[in-house]
Amino acid sequence: MRFFKGFKEGMTCFGDLIAIIVNTVLLFIAYFIGVGITSIVAKIVGKNFLEMKTSAKVKTYWSDLNIKKRSLEECYRQF
C-alpha cells in the first residue's frame, strides 16, 4: 500500500517536472520567435513600446486621460 502511495506521489512529481520543462521550452520559443522578431522589427522602424526618454523641451509629462463616465457596456470589456 505504502509502495503504491509513494509510486503515485513520485509519478505526480515527475508529471509536474515534465510540465515545467515543456512550458519553459514553449515560453523560450514564444519569447525568441514571437517577442524577439517583433521587437527587432519594431527597433528597425523606430517604434517604442514604452516612453523611455525625458525631454528638456517639453513643459509637462502629463498626458490626456479624459475618463468622464464609463457606460455599462464599456465595463463588460476586459480592455
Add this chain to the structure above:
Amino acid sequence: MYMLSVSCYYHDSSAALLKDGVIVAAAEEERFTRKKHDTSFPINAAKYCLESQNITINEIDYMGFYEKPLLKFERMLSQHLQMFPFSLKTFLSSMPSWINEKLRVLRAIRKKLKYKGDVLFIEHHLAHAASTFLVSPFEKAAILTVDGVGEWTTTTYGLGEGNKINLMKEIKFPHSLGLLYSTITAYLGFSVNNSEYKVMGLAPYGDMNRKTNSYYKKLRRVIDIKEDGSYRFDLSYFKFHYADRMPSKKMCVLLGGPIVKRDSEMTMKHKNIAASLQLVTEEILFKILHHLHKVTNCDNLVMAGGVALNSVANGKILRNTPFKKIWIQPNASDGGTSIGTTSYIYNSVLGHKRNYALKDAYLGPSFSTKEIKTFLVKNKIKYSEFKSESDMIKKVAKLIYDNHVVGWFMKGMEWGPRALGARSILANPCNPKAKELLNSKVKHREKFRPFAPVVCDDDALTYFDCDNPVPEPTDFMLMVYPVWKKWHKVIPSVTHVDGSGRLQTIRRHQNKAYYDLIKEFGKLSGTPILINTSFNIRGEPIVCTPFDAYKCMMGTGIDCIVMDKFMIWRKDNPQDIWDSEQYAKD
C-alpha cells in the same frame, strides 16, 4: 441591490460588499489565510462578505473587478517587446501566472464563487479614485491617485462631483513615484510592497534638508520634475521594467555601494538616502497638488494609491498646498480598490445618488459575546468576565497604567493596514521603556521604528501640532504631526526622533469603549494617550478571529487580552503552545 467586488493577483487581495449604496462589509484575504499581503483570489473575504449579510452569491446583482486584465497584459507585453532580450527571466517567471490565472479572472469568479451573473471591469486608477472620493464626506473634491502601477497608469488627477468622476490626466509606466519608493526600499535591503513604510520611518534619522543632504541632489539627477509636478525617470538607473531587481548598477554607483543586505544595521548613509527619498516624494506630491488646485479650483482633496499611505507627506499637505480639507480612505493601497470598484459601479455607472460616507474602518468580521464565550469554553481557556463596560474600562486602564501589555479585541476587524482599536495591542506611552518592552515581548521590530499614539479627537490639538480642525484621515493613522515640544519627555515612546507622532484620533461614536478607555487612562496618568500597535507579530497579518488573538498572545509576551466582556490572562493558560520567534520575519 447587492454588489460584490474583488481585487487580487497583485498584492493585498480583498473583497467588498455594497448594499443599496452602503458598504456593509470589506476585508482583505490575508487576514483569513494568515499569509501577509496574500495575492490569491479572495475567496475567504468574499465568503465573509456574503455571510455577514446572510445572503448567497445568487443574490448579488453585479460583481466587479478592480482592473482591466487585458490592458495590463498589453503593458506587460510592451515591456518585453521594448526590453528584449534582457527581460527573458521575468518573461519565463511571470507568463505562467498570466496564462493560468490573471487572464482567467472571469473563469475564476464563476468557478470559485459559483457566480452566474454579470461581471464588470473598472480601470485600476478609476477604482482607486472611486475608493476615496465616492465614500468621502465631500460633494466635490480634487482627486489624486499615485501608486506603483495599474494597467498603464501610475499617477492620475481629476475632479469628483456628486456621483461623477472625471480623471483628466495621467502619467504612464515606467515613470512611477510608487516604483521609485519601492526601488529605494529594495536598495536599502527591505522587502518591496511591504516595507516602504519602514523607509518612511527611517527618513527622520537622516538629513531632511534639501540643501545639505547630498543624496537628495543625487536622486534629483534620476528624475526630471516639471513645474506642474509631472515627472519622468532616467531609466538607466532602474531595472524594474525588465528584471526582478529594481535598482540598476548605475543606481548603486550613484548611491555609493551595492544593494544593502537584508537585516543590515542602518548607517547614517542609509538614513540620508531614506531622507532624500522622502524629500523627493514630498517635492513631487506638493508640486502636483499645487497644479491640481489650480486646475480644479477646489479646496477639498481626496487621495488614493499606495503613495497616499505616506503619512509623513500627508501630514504636511494642508500646510504646504492651497487645499483646505483632505480625506483619504483607510485602505488607500490596492486592497482598497474593491470598495472603489463596487461604489463606482453603483454610483457612477448605474447612476445612483451617493448615500454613504465611510466614517470608521470596522468593516471586517466581528464576533458576538456568545460566539466568543463558546470559543473560550470549547477550548478550555481560562477567562474571567467583567461586571459591566465601566468595570472593564477602569480595570484595563489600571493594567495599562501599571505597564501591562494588553491585547484589545472588539468590534469588526479594521479595513486597511492599520489597527485602529478593534485588533490592537495597547500599552503605556509614558513608560520610557515601553518601546523596548513591546519589542522584546511582542513585535520584534527594527529599533528605529516608532510606536504610534492614539488620542481622543478632542485632546489631539493639546498634544499634537495638527491641522485645525483635525482632518478625518487622522482617524485612520494616515497623518503624521509634530508632538508639541513640552510633551516629548512625557510620552517618549510614541515621539519619533524628529519629534513627530503618527497619531490615531478616535471619536466616541466610532468606538465608545476604546475612547472611554483612553480617557480613563488619562485620569490615572494625566495624559489621555495610549500606545496603539497592531495585534500581530512581525511577519504575520493582524489577527482576525478570537483564535488568532489567543494564539498571538500565547506565542508572545502580551499579558492579557480583553475580548468583548472577557479577560484572558496569558499566565493562567498553558504557555508553551506557540513560539512567536519562529514567525518573526520581515
